[in-house]
Amino acid sequence: MENNQNNKKPSSELRFDLVSKDWVVIATGRARKPETFKNNGRAKEEGLEKDCPFCHIETQAPPVYIYPDDKEKWEVVVFPNKYPAFSEGNQLHERAVGPYQVMDGLGFHEVVVTRDHRQNMAQFSAQKVKLVIDAYQERYLEMMNEKHINYVSIFHNNGKEAGASMVHPHSQIIAMPVIDPDLRRSLDGSRIFFENHGSCVHCAMLEWELEEKIRIIFENDKFVVVSPFAAKVAFETRIYPKEHKAYFERIKEDEKEKLAEALQVALNKICKGLVDPAYNFFIHTSPCDGKNYDHYHWHFEILPKTSVWAGFELGTGIQISTIEPEKAAEYLRRIE
Ligand SMILES: [Zn+2]
Ligand SMILES: [Zn+2]
Structure with a gap:
């Protein structure tokens, strides 16, 4: 460049x-x-x-x-x-x-x-x-x-x-x-779990989720779309590679096809199910600062705009999700 x-x-x-x-x-x-x-000064x-x-x-x-x-x-x-x-x-x-x-x-x-x-x-x-x-x-x-x-x-x-x-x-x-800071917390959490258990925290969660099935929204042979157990907002949705992978940028051609399918299905279900909501999604992956992050498990997080951060959320960092993740998953599973 x-x-x-x-x-x-x-x-x-x-x-x-x-x-x-x-x-x-x-x-x-x-x-x-x-x-x-001032409120009336916002760009159109x-x-x-x-x-x-x-x-x-x-x-x-x-x-x-x-x-x-x-x-x-x-x-x-x-x-x-x-x-x-x-x-x-x-x-x-x-x-x-x-x-x-x-x-x-x-x-x-x-x-x-x-x-x-x-x-x-x-x-x-x-x-x-x-x-x-x-x-x-x-x-x-x-x-x-x-x-x-x-x-x-x-x-x-x-x-x-x-x-x-x-x-x-x-x-x-x-x-x-x-x-x-958001990623830092995620990395630290993953590293500390790895140091204590010798395995990846996300793999442990996914293993349980794939067995229980109640929070799974969609899966193919490479990726799983899931409502997180401790969802931050109603209908929060995450996409994980099923196999343990720390670095998004190393994704291979066949994996990209499966990721595209999972992301397309997830966004489509959210948009149909919630009738075209505003949403954000982002990738959390290992930093490129030369350090080792093999303990991390990269993923997508999709956050439909189902709530606003008000005084409690801003003051405490604790978010209130107004639907059980199990019910959100069940609802989205049924959307074609
Ligand atoms: Zn245009
Ligand atoms: Zn993992």
Whole structure:
């Protein structure tokens, strides 16, 4: 990748919370004016194809990935985000501000766009979902070896309530110098279980789930779609490789086909069953910081926007799911 932005001011900085040990990103390059946070100042959704920048890829930065490689007939295209949360650079400046710790928001922020303006991923065929997964993997492999990159986060927001600022279906990939707190907790939990039991916590859960069957929504020979026992939100859904695998980016061709089928089925059931809800999904996989994460088991988490974080959730981190995961799974199993 070209390093033509070295002289530019980074678009963000990372600040470390001394108490919670969490990193947060503070946008500096595109910081908003305080007034724009007023409720009526929110940006409008761009609903029409003619106004949609993702329908007109010539208005975007040159693609870093395009499939097929044809400006007219492309199905999936990836380009740098116009408003990156992390931006390219050579030097990772870290500094102390009084008792605080700050570093540049160095990294990459890309957008994965599929062709059809209106067709949301839940309506894709499995073949089309696979094209998106191909793009995720290609870009992951490209970014993971870049300087200062320790984690690559792949996620998809669908619907305004889920944080999608554009109607046009798209995913995002953010490569960053730090390991995010959510993943850190997940990694730590998995490592501690491994140290105590000599086996993978996710494999232990999956073994039980596949025997009990009550929280299984769908399975094929490589992947399982399940309502987690301790779901954070109503209809939370996860997709795991059945075999123990720590690194998403090492997924093979035949596995990608099965993953595409599982993701297509899961999204389709959620969207039919809950009548087109807003949702987010993301991949949790091992960091690319050179350390060993063989204990980890990568997976997808799909979170339909079935609730909002209110005072209790924000104040305690405890989330209230308003349906039993067993009932959610039973309901989704029946949706064709
Ligand atoms: Zn569009
Ligand atoms: Zn495992």
